[in-house]
Amino acid sequence: MFEPLLERARREALLRMKAIAHRRGYYTITNVRIETSPLASALGNGKGTAGVEILAFGTAIALSDEKKTLPAGSGVAPARCTA
DSSP states (O other), X not given: OOHHHHHHHHHHHHHHHHHHHHHTTOOEEEEEEEEEXXXXXXXXXXXXXXXXXXXXXXXXXXXXXXXXXXXXXXXOOOOXXXX
């Protein structure tokens, strides 16, 4: 029941992260992590979840204008940040 909503929220968090990185001039993002945490309980007895926070974060990489390719063997796939 809630799985499609959580999947959509994860996707939205990733898209927002990519859009912010792209606007700030970063080339790609590596080491991406997604965290989920409950915000509040739905019932007064502390059971159930009324809200969930989903965070996406990673390491953004910027390349200089004269070097728009990553070194071979760096382990980083040069995927341009697009939203």
